[in-house]
Amino acid sequence: MENEKHHIVPYRLYLFVLVALLALTFLSIAITEIDLGSLTVAGALVLASIKAYLVLKYFMHLKYDKPYIVSMVVFVFAIFIVTVIVTFLDYLYR
Amino acid sequence: MNSTSVANEANYLKYRGKYKGLLGWIFSTDHKRIGLLYLYSMATMFSVGLLLGLAMKLELLAPGKTIMEAQTYNATFTVHGVIMIFMVVVPGLPAVFGNFLLPIMIGAKDVAFPKLNLLSWWFYVAGVFLVLSAILFGPGTPDTGWTFYAPYSFKTGTNLLPAIFGAFILGFSSILTGLNFLVTIHRLRCPGLKWTKLPLFVWTLYGTAWIQLLATPVVGITLVLVALERIFGVGVFDPALGGDPILYQHLFWIYSHPAVYIMILPAMGAISEIIPTFAQKHIFGYKAIIASTMAIAFVGYLVWGHHMFTAGMSGTAQYYFSLLTFLVAIPSAIKVFNWISTMYKGSINVQTPFLWAASFIFVFMIGGLSGLVLGALAANIYVHDTAFVVAHFHYIVFGGTGFAFFAAIHYWFPKIFGRMYDKTWANTGWLLFFIGFVTLYSPMFYLGMMGMPRRYYDYLQEFHGGNILSTIGSWVLVTGFVIVIVNLVRSVRKGPKAEMNPWHGKTLEWTVPSPPPLENFDEIPVIEENDGPYNY
Amino acid sequence: MEQAKHVAHDHYDAEASKIGMWLFIFTELLLFGVLFVIYSVYRYINHDAFLLAAGELDTTVGAVNTVILLISSMTIAMSTTSLQKRNKLLTLLLTGVTLVLGVVFLVNKYFEWGSKFEHGIWPGSEYLIENLSQGEILFFGLYFIMTGLHALHIIIGLVLIVVVMWKVYTGKVYAERAALLDNSGLYWHLVDIIWIFLFPLFYLIH
Numbered sequence: 001m002e003n004e005k006h007h008i009v010p011y012r013l014y015l016f017v018l019v020a021l022l023a024l025t026f027l028s029i030a031i032t033e034i035d036l037g038s039l040t041v042a043g044a045l046v047l048a049s050i051k052a053y054l055v056l057k058y059f060m061h062l063k064y065d066k067p068y069i070v071s072m073v074v075f076v077f078a079i080f081i082v083t084v085i086v087t088f089l090d091y092l093y094r
Numbered sequence: 095m096n097s098t099s100v101a102n103e104a105n106y107l108k109y110r111g112k113y114k115g116l117l118g119w120i121f122s123t124d125h126k127r128i129g130l131l132y133l134y135s136m137a138t139m140f141s142v143g144l145l146l147g148l149a150m151k152l153e154l155l156a157p158g159k160t161i162m163e164a165q166t167y168n169a170t171f172t173v174h175g176v177i178m179i180f181m182v183v184v185p186g187l188p189a190v191f192g193n194f195l196l197p198i199m200i201g202a203k204d205v206a207f208p209k210l211n212l213l214s215w216w217f218y219v220a221g222v223f224l225v226l227s228a229i230l231f232g233p234g235t236p237d238t239g240w241t242f243y244a245p246y247s248f249k250t251g252t253n254l255l256p257a258i259f260g261a262f263i264l265g266f267s268s269i270l271t272g273l274n275f276l277v278t279i280h281r282l283r284c285p286g287l288k289w290t291k292l293p294l295f296v297w298t299l300y301g302t303a304w305i306q307l308l309a310t311p312v313v314g315i316t317l318v319l320v321a322l323e324r325i326f327g328v329g330v331f332d333p334a335l336g337g338d339p340i341l342y343q344h345l346f347w348i349y350s351h352p353a354v355y356i357m358i359l360p361a362m363g364a365i366s367e368i369i370p371t372f373a374q375k376h377i378f379g380y381k382a383i384i385a386s387t388m389a390i391a392f393v394g395y396l397v398w399g400h401h402m403f404t405a406g407m408s409g410t411a412q413y414y415f416s417l418l419t420f421l422v423a424i425p426s427a428i429k430v431f432n433w434i435s436t437m438y439k440g441s442i443n444v445q446t447p448f449l450w451a452a453s454f455i456f457v458f459m460i461g462g463l464s465g466l467v468l469g470a471l472a473a474n475i476y477v478h479d480t481a482f483v484v485a486h487f488h489y490i491v492f493g494g495t496g497f498a499f500f501a502a503i504h505y506w507f508p509k510i511f512g513r514m515y516d517k518t519w520a521n522t523g524w525l526l527f528f529i530g531f532v533t534l535y536s537p538m539f540y541l542g543m544m545g546m547p548r549r550y551y552d553y554l555q556e557f558h559g560g561n562i563l564s565t566i567g568s569w570v571l572v573t574g575f576v577i578v579i580v581n582l583v584r585s586v587r588k589g590p591k592a593e594m595n596p597w598h599g600k601t602l603e604w605t606v607p608s609p610p611p612l613e614n615f616d617e618i619p620v621i622e623e624n625d626g627p628y629n630y
Numbered sequence: 631m632e633q634a635k636h637v638a639h640d641h642y643d644a645e646a647s648k649i650g651m652w653l654f655i656f657t658e659l660l661l662f663g664v665l666f667v668i669y670s671v672y673r674y675i676n677h678d679a680f681l682l683a684a685g686e687l688d689t690t691v692g693a694v695n696t697v698i699l700l701i702s703s704m705t706i707a708m709s710t711t712s713l714q715k716r717n718k719l720l721t722l723l724l725t726g727v728t729l730v731l732g733v734v735f736l737v738n739k740y741f742e743w744g745s746k747f748e749h750g751i752w753p754g755s756e757y758l759i760e761n762l763s764q765g766e767i768l769f770f771g772l773y774f775i776m777t778g779l780h781a782l783h784i785i786i787g788l789v790l791i792v793v794v795m796w797k798v799y800t801g802k803v804y805a806e807r808a809a810l811l812d813n814s815g816l817y818w819h820l821v822d823i824i825w826i827f828l829f830p831l832f833y834l835i836h
Contacts, residue, residue: 008714008715009710014707018704028830032835040836044831055826056823058707060815069649069652072652072653076656080659080663082396083395084666084667086396086411086414088670089414093409093411206643206650276649280646281645307653307656307657308657315665316664327753328771329754330775335759336765341671348664
C-alpha cells in the first residue's frame with residue numbers, strides 16, 4: 001500500500017475560508033442582536049453549521065479525502081441528529 | 095527480509111523478545127499475546143463474578159436472610175453486574191478472539207496500531223483495579239446496581255467514585271480496541287480479500303467496533319457528569335436543582351443498550367464460523383447475515399428507551415421505542431434462520447464446539463423471544479423490574495455471549511495453543527453447564543410473571559419452590575463450568591498436539607500452523623477469485 | 631527457547647493514521663454531542679431562565695475568543711501546506727502562532743471564569759443555589775462543564791502542538807511523514823468546531 005500523494009492546498013484558500021468564517025461569526029452576532037423570536041436560535045445554529053461545514057471541508061481536508069471518509073463523517077453526524085430527535089420524542093410530548 | 099523469517103521459526107507462545115517471562119507478555123505488542131492476556135484477565139474476572147452470582151443464588155435459597163444482609167446483597171448484585179458487564183461481556187469476544195484472529199483472518203501480520211492495542215489492555219487492567227479499589231477500600235461497596243441510576247448514585251454514601259472512573263477507563267479501553275479493529279479491517283486486508291469475501295466473524299467485529307466507537311463516549315461523559323454531581327453538586331441530574339433523572343436514564347441506555355449488541359454481535363459472528371465448519375457446507379445467506387449484522391448494529395443504536403417504559407417517558411416516545419424494538423427482532427431472526435438452513439442437509443460433525451453453538455441457538459431464541467414480551471408496552475409494565483427481566487437478559491447475555499464464548503474457545507483452542515483438549519470431558523462439561531443454565535434461569539421467567547421483583551434479598555413464601563430449583567441449577571452450572579475450565583487448562587500443557595486444521599475449516603487462520611508463528615504468515619496470502627471463507 | 635526479535639510492524643501508513651484520527655474525532659464529537667443534548671433538553675424546559683442567565687456572559691469576550699480560535703485554526707491548516715512545500719521555518723512559525731493563540735484563548739477563559747467566581751458563581755456555589763432559579767443553576771452548571779471540558783481539549787491540543795513542533799524541529803516530521811502534524815491539525819480543528827457551536831449557544835442568547 002503506497003502512501004497517497006498529498007494534495008497541497010494553497011495558502012490563499014485557507015485565508016479565504018478564514019475571512020468567510022469571520023464574516024459568518026459577525027453575521028451571527030448581528031442576527032442575534034435583532035429580536036426574531038424563536039428564529040434567533042435557528043439562525044445562529046444554521047450559521048454555526050455553515051461554519052462547521054467550511055472547517056470540515058477545507059481546514060480538515062475532507063474536500064480532498066476519499067469518499068469513504070466523507071461518508072463516515074456524514075454518517076456520524078446523521079446518527080447524532082437522529083439521537084437528538086429520538087430523545088426529543090420524549091421531551092416534546094411529555 | 096531476513097529478520098522476519100527468523101522470527102517466524104518460533105511460534106508466538108515461545109519466541110523471546112526484548113523481555114522474558116511475564117514481562118515478555120505484558121509488554122508484548124503481538125496481537126495474539128494480547129488476545130491471551132485478555133483471555134486470562136477476563137477469565138479471572140468472570141470467575142469472581144460467577145462466585146458473586148453463586149452467592150446471590152445461595153441467599154435466595156430460602157426467604158428472609160439466608161447468608162447475607164440486604165445491604166450486602168445490594169453490593170453483591172452491583173459488583174456482579176459491573177464485573178460481568180464492563181469487564182467480561184463488553185470486551186468479551188472482540189478482545190479475546192477478535193485480537194487473536196482478526197489479523198490472521200484477513201491475512202495481516204498484526205493489527206493496524208499494535209502499541210495502541212497493548213495500551214488498551216493496560217487501560218483494561220487499570221479499570222479493573224480502580225473498580226476493585228472501590229470494593230476493598232472506602233466507606234462501603236457501591237450499592238447502586240451496575241446502572242448507577244441518578245439520583246441515588248450521588249446520594250449513596252458508598253464508595254462510588256472509583257467504580258465510576260473504573261467504568262470510564264474500561265470504556266476507553268473498549269473504544270481503542272474498536273478503533274484499532276476498524277482501521278485494521280479498512281487498511282490491512284490481504285490482496286484479493288474483498289469486503290464480500292470477509293469471514294462473518296470479521297464482519298460482526300466491524301459492526302461491533304462501530305458501536306463501541308459511537309456509543310461508549312456517551313456513557314463515558316454521562317459517568318463523568320455523575321462524578322461531577324457527586325463532587326460539586328452541579329445539578330445536571332439532580333431533581334432538587336432542576337435536573338432530570340430520566341435524562342440520565344436516556345443517556346445511560348443510549349450506550350448500554352447498544353452495549354448489548356457489542357456483546358451479542360461477535361458472538362453471532364463466532365457461531366456463523368462454527369456452524370458451516372461442522373456442517374461442512376457453505377453458510378446459507380452470506381450477504382443476508384452481513385446485512386442483518388449491520389441492521390442490528392444500526393437499529394440497535396436507536397431503541398434504548400425500552401429500558402425506561404415505566405420511568406415516565408412521553409407516550410409518543412414509548413410507542414416509537416416499542417415499535418423499533420420489534421423491528422430489531424427481525425435481523426436477529428434472519429440469522430437464526432440462516433444458521434438452521436446452513437445445517438439443513440449438511441453432514442454434521444457433532445463435536446464440542448458444535449454442541450455449544452447449537453445450544454447457543456436454543457438459549458438465544460428463548461432469550462430473544464422473551465425480549466419481545468418485554469418490548470411490548472402493556473406486558474412490560476406487568477413484568478418490569480421482576481425476575482422475568484433477569485431471566486431474559488441472562489438468557490441473552492450469559493446464554494448468548496457466554497455460550498458463544500465457550501463455543502469459540504473450544505473451536506479455536508487447538509489453533510491458539512496447538513493442543514487438543516479431552517473431548518469426553520469437554521462434552522460432559524457442556525452437558526452439565528447447559529442443564530444447569532436452563533434450570534437456573536427458566537424458573538425465573540415463571541417467578542417474574544408471578545410477581546417476584548428483582549434486586550431483593552428476600553421474597554414471599556409462595557416463590558420458594560422456584561427459587562430452590564434455580565439455586566440448584568446454579569450449582570449444576572458451576573460444576574459444568576469447573577469441568578470445562580479444568581479440562582482446558584490441563585490440555586494447554588498436557589493435551590495431544592493439534593493438527594493445523596482439525597475441523598477442516600476454510601478461513602485463513604486454518605492455513606497457518608498451530609500455534610501460529612510470530613508473524614502469522616511467511617508471505618502475505620493472496621485470495622483468488624474462486625476462494626472464499628465458506629467454499630466447502 | 632528460541633530467541634527472536636519481534637519485528638514491530640510500524641510501517642508508515644498515513645491513510646491508516648488518518649482514519650484512526652477521524653475515528654477518534656467521532657468519539658469526541660459524541661462526547662460533546664451528549665452535552666449538547668443535555669443543553670438543548672434543559673434549555674427547552676427552562677427557556678426563560680436560560681435567557682436570563684446568558685445575560686451574565688460577556689458577548690465581546692466570547693467573540694474575541696471565537697476570532698482567536700478561527701485564526702489559530704487557519705494557521706495550523708497553513709502549516710500542513712508549508713510542511714509539504716518543505717519550508718521548515720514557516721511550518722514552525724505557523725504552528726507557533728497557533729500555540730500562542732491557544733494560550734491567549736486560555737488566558738481569556740481564565741479571566742472570564744475568574745470574574746464569575748468573583749460574583750460567587752461556580753458549580754454548586756452557595757450564591758448560585760440560594761439566589762438563582764433552577765434553570766439558571768443548570769445554565770451555569772452546563773456553562774462550566776462545557777467550556778471547562780473544551781478548555782481541557784485546548785490544553786491537550788497545545789501539548790500535541792508542542793510535540794509536533796519539536797518533531798518538526800528535529801526533523802522527524804517532514805513532507806513524507808506528515809501524519810502527526812496533519813492529525814494534530816485535525817484535532818485542533820475539532821476543538822474549533824466545538825467552539826463554533828458553544829459560542830452561539832452560550833453567548834448569543836438574548
